[in-house]
Amino acid sequence: MSILQTESLTLSYGKKPVIQDLDLSIPKGEITVLIGSNGCGKSTLLRSMARLMAPETGAILLNGKNIAKRSTKEVAKELAILPQGPVAPEGLTVLQLVKQGRYPYQSWLKQWSAKDEEAVTRALKATNMLEFAERNVDSLSGGQRQRAWIAMTLAQGTETILLDEPTTYLDMTHQIEILDLLFELNSREKRTIVMVLHDLNLACRYAHHLVAIQNHSVAAQGCPEDIMNEKLVSDVFHMPCKIIEDPLFGTPMCIPYGKGRIAKNGLPTAQYA
């Protein structure tokens, strides 16, 4: 079943088309990962699905309804997006940031409620940020900071969460930590997660549904084990590689050919087959 759909969607920057006539369905309750080379339009597609960018033509349907025709506050209760590299104002505490997640539930008449408070506490707990609640966001490490932002999107209480490159600029440990957190949110609370990732191996490990974007459209989509192969990587990334099975998870693992040093047990053909 699909929760988010694009219908003959065309996106462009000025005259330059980025996505053309795309019909895409995001499965409900699963993790979908968008991959593709730099500038292929995967971030643009993600932004448009969160109404941060208006389609040239076509429509985005959230739970079957066109998001452009709905009140933006109502959409904000069903779908959240964490943009790439968000920056908190100087001196903002984690608690204050997470509280902002309740913005769509408030108005001049409806002030802070017990339900808001509960949602904030739950978001802080789910991201293990409770102990950092009073710390300034700008004093945290990269991984903690990203967790604080994810806590804010969780406080928004949406069924669907979109994330644009949530692991960029993080070291390996923190990348895994963030992806594990998202994986748990999905398996425990059945939230639909759509994200853009650059690391193909992590994408294959965490995605139920992988979408490869190329040439203004979708080159392939489906379960990573079914669609990941050497030809796809070569088509989408113009990179020769060898696909093996991840010895730990059994998911596809992509090893690029290249220059590099060949060790004793390496293959002489590794240097550009």
Next chain:
Amino acid sequence: MNGVIQSSKMKIAMLALAVLLLAVCMALSVVFGYTNTSWKSAVAAFTDFNGSNQHLIIRNARLPRALIGAAVGISLALAGVLLQAVTRNPIASTDIFGLNAGAGFFIVMAVSFFHISSLQQFTWIAFLGAAVSALTVYILGSSGRGGLTPVKMTLAGAVIAAMFASLTQGMLVANQKALEEVLFWLAGSIQGRKLEFLYPVLPYLLIAWAGSMLMFRQLNTFLLGEDVARSLGQRTLLFKILAGLLIVLLAGGSVAVAGPISFIGIVVPHFARYLIGNDHRWVIPFSAIFGGILLIVADIGARYIVLPEEVPVGVMTALIGTPFFIHIARKGSFK
């Protein structure tokens, strides 16, 4: 958003104290000046008016000056708060972005070419000037690659401010008579302003003050960045238009009454944030009161710095504000 003062109770107490300080400063502004007056005669001027020179000065010159000083100080500080939030730029203010210069130029043009002298017309012309500058800076700042960035917007503001200032000077050189009429006003001054100057502007200023206070939640959310704010369901375009209108009312109204006074709009919000943190629920009222205090203190200082002459208060705020501005520009905040 933590500042030096953290608890809400302390903030309320501090705010009450600040209001009290503003009242004291206004009283000082009524009592002290070139013409010697005492507290007693200041009170008597209202309770037991006898038509003496002292009483006339207190009622017709000093009191209007104190009230106008407070109103203009509050407005300039609020305009600074809004502009810094909307542009997410710590060194934004209506003087740096050319709004004050634009309003000033339009008024000088109206005086020298169209011989406009009605206060009501002055007000609208000042609004128009501020709006034209704001739009020009916004369009210049957002054109080209990368959209609206703080650096581009600041550069555009500096260019527009310089352009309007030069045009104003050029026009005054060509028109000596207008020069005499507007020179002191142009330097930014609240001396010799009658309350009649304030009346046509006051309704707009009051609306803008109330509007600013009501916007605190939207301001806090917008500061997370436009994408995040939109993701949270904020109608950011509407927010920017509303905030822009408030800024134009505040800056244009201030300039119509007092001429372009600089540095209040940039320094005061930083000082308020340093004290009470980033939450606009507090930043707005604190900045408003501090703005009033700073302008009145500067105005009192302006009476004494080169006795027996007075310097325009705009010169005083520049003297006080420049070191702060350099500090803020270097550090990005007051700290």
